[in-house]
Structures are given as C-alpha cells and as structure tokens.
Amino acid sequence: MTSAALRRWSRPLFLLLASAAPAWPAAAPERADLLVKNAYVVTMNEQRDVHPDGVVVIQGERLVAVGPAALAERYQAERVIDARGGLVLPGFINTHTHASMTVFRGLGDDVPDRLRRFIFPLEKALVDRDLVYWGALHGIIEMIEGGVTTFADMYYFEEEVARAARQAGIRGVLGQTVVNFPAPDAPAPYGGIERAQRFIAEFRGDPLITPAFAPHAPYTVDAARLREIGRLATELNAPVLIHLAEMTDEVATLRREHQRTPVEYLDNLGLLNRRLVAAHCIFVNETDLALLRDREVGVAHALVANIKSAKGVAPALRMHELGLRVGLATDGPMSGNTLDIIGQLGYVAKVHKLDRKDRNVMPAVEVVTMATRGGARALHLEDRIGSLEPGKLADVVILETEATHLIPLYDPYAALVYAAGPRDVRTTIIHGRVVMEDRRLLTVDVAEVRARMRALATRIQTAVARGLP
Ligand SMILES: [Zn+2]
Known part of the structure; x- marks a missing residue:
C-alpha cells in the first residue's frame, strides 16, 4: 500500500x-x-x-x-x-516579529514615545546588512529553541532575514519593509517597494520562504502607495504584512482625515483580502471585526508586547469566537523581548480571562489552537501547516x-x-x-552567532553613548 x-x-x-x-x-x-x-x-x-x-x-x-x-x-x-x-x-507559529531587533533587545525599555524618539533613529544610525543577518539568525535560534517552526517577519534588508532563515532551516513569511522616509536599506522614501519586488522575485518558490510586502503601517505609508502595494501583491500573489489599529493617534488621524477606522481605511484602499496579515488590531469595533472575517484577513495577536507598551488588549477572544484567522505573535524583541510562543500562552489565557472577568473564557485548548492552527490560518498556510495530519x-x-x-x-x-x-x-x-x-542546534554555530551579537552590541552601545542623531 x-x-x-x-x-x-x-x-x-x-x-x-x-x-x-x-x-x-x-x-x-x-x-x-x-x-x-x-x-x-x-x-x-x-x-x-x-x-x-x-x-x-x-x-x-x-x-x-x-x-x-x-x-x-x-x-x-x-x-x-x-x-x-x-x-x-x-510547531508553534509566530505570526509577527522583527527578528533582527534582537540586537537592540533591552535598550530604552521603559520610555514614552519610543518608536519615533528612539527606535527609528536607532535603526537609521545602525541598521545594515550585517546587523540584519546576524540579528535575525540569533532571533531564529531563540525561536527554534522555543519550538517555533514558522515566523512572519517585517524588516529592512529582508533578504538577509531570508538567508538566515534558510541557513537555520526555519519556515518564514518574510516582508520587506516600506516606509515614507529614507530607510536603512533604501535612501529614498518608499524605496522599499522596489526592494520588495526584487526580494519577491529572488525567493519565489523557495520551499521555506514566502516573500512578502511589508508596508509598515497606515501612518507611515500614504494612501496612494498602499493602493499600489495592494495592486502589486495581487499581481505577484504575494502576502502583505502590516501593523494595523495599534496606535490611538493612528485611529484619531484616520478618523479626522478620512472619517474611517483603520480597518475601513485599508478596505477602501483594496488591501483587505486573504493576502493580508495585520498585526495588533487593538482598536477595532464590531463592524471592523466582521470586515476582517469576511475578507479573510489574518490577525497577529501580540498580547504581551501590547500590554508592555500599555496600548491595550486586542479583542482576540471575540475574534476567535467569530471565526477570524487569529494567531499569536511576540512582536519584535524590542517590544516583547522574547520570541518564543510558549511564553505567550499563559498571558493570553489569563489576560483575556481578566479582561472579561470570567475564568471560563479562553481555555487552554483554545490558546494552543491559536498558537498552532490559528497561526497557520492567520498566515493563510492552513493547508500546509498548523496540525499533525x-x-x-x-x-x-x-x-x-x-x-x-x-x-x-x-x-x-x-x-x-x-x-x-x-x-x-x-x-x-x-x-x-x-x-x-x-536542545543542540544542528544547522547553526550558536557560539559564533553569540560572538557576533556581542560585537554588534558593543558597537550599538558606543553609538548610543555618543548620542543618536
Ligand atoms: Zn511589529
């Protein structure tokens, strides 16, 4: 037989x-x-x-x-x-991270307005190919050690993340970042669009890597460029990874300028479909949830990062009940500090119980479902991964x-x-x-990666001490 x-x-x-x-x-x-x-x-x-x-x-x-x-x-x-x-x-599925940011882990952890005042300048000053590759490899080691077998990533020089993933033998949905300002890998605003197309062409058909577009967020990519990315993604049948409905000022600005919620805004631009993976989705109403479900959008629920930044608790329980494609995520190691999914599970169960004031909700089996099958559905890979069948x-x-x-x-x-x-x-x-x-990595020389990380950390520490631009 x-x-x-x-x-x-x-x-x-x-x-x-x-x-x-x-x-x-x-x-x-x-x-x-x-x-x-x-x-x-x-x-x-x-x-x-x-x-x-x-x-x-x-x-x-x-x-x-x-x-x-x-x-x-x-x-x-x-x-x-x-x-x-x-x-x-x-294997567990980490539906949203920035693995290379392991090199910045623990820097300026408890300060306000961190993204614009600290992270963007830090990246502008220091991010290059070398940092992205070794940082990603280090993050990938941590994921493999924690049982993560697939991760979705958004960063600069994403081809270096892809090379690191190939080297380690981990599966990835990897998105080249697009932003409206000069980026470490693209001197002109929106240079990431061109880079993403080249990246997608280079890694298309790879058994482990699914290359993607990663427009950073609705507040860092304008409407015309978002529309263009949506069109290109359809043409190339590539996923689109984005941060969505994460910030209160994002919500306020889109309301003021477009009279829409972030979810409605993306729908209007033609981005809500089964290629989109939206991270966070904290500020969403019932209409938004119905849209996300009907358009088959994947949602990356990064609870620990969201509560650390005091942004709020995304209604992931409601999403799960409504049958949305929701998986778990760590976000980058500057936000959530760890990259494994097992460490997220207890928080997801307990914070949602607390949020609903009901210990019956979010039982353990549902949390494990979100971490496996749910993650596969969020990344639109449920026909290939997410269960042992x-x-x-x-x-x-x-x-x-x-x-x-x-x-x-x-x-x-x-x-x-x-x-x-x-x-x-x-x-x-x-x-x-x-x-x-x-517990022994068979595909990567862990000692070498750690030595590279320490050398990078020395460089970073010196730059921070000198003062960021
Ligand atoms: Zn993120």
Missing part, C-alpha cells in the same frame, strides 16, 4: 482496519525517513485528537502517518527518535515532560499553557529536518 493511499483513509476506516490487524496479511513495511515514538501526540487536528502513546511518521518533508503506537509496525524508518514520553505537537508539512516539536513543573501531567493543554516554558522544548523538526535535537 502506498503512503498516498494510507493518507486517503478516513479515520474510522483506518481504526477498523487497525483493530482487524491480526487477520490482515502481513504487508511489507513501508519506508519512512523519520519516526517519532513513545510520544504523547497532540495533533491539533479538527477533532483535536490526542494519542497518549502515539507515533508520528515523516517521509521527506511531509507527515505520512500520525496515530497510536501500533502504527509504527507498518513502517521501516531510516531513523527513530524516542520521545521518552514527551509531548509531541505541531498526514499530508501536511512535517513541522514538529517534542517537549520534555520529565520536569518538576510538569509532573503530574493530567491535561496536556493545561500543562502547556499554564506550566510549560520554552526551555522544555527538546527537539524541533522543520520541513522534515531535525534542526534542534536534545
């Missing part, structure tokens, strides 16, 4: 045949590349099936079988990983559960959301390739 045939089996039929296995003539085992066994498999499929003693079988870059332990007998695997009773899940790409994480804070383990969702941390991730598999095993 071919793996394709196995994939086509409906689940009840499969169970029927599995239970009839002894009477079944012994077929030759199928070849597989990698088999993960002795695992508590949390599939995050539509039915939310779990297999407390389960296996995951990988052939090439795809999952070919996911199910109970007996399934292992059907496969002759090149390689077997014993998960030692750990939790096995689909035959036919999907093999993005898999193994979490160690032999840890004081995870014993006993009654409910895998509660354990993940309320007790686990990113350091519990033991092994990360992306596109069928083991990129971290027993």
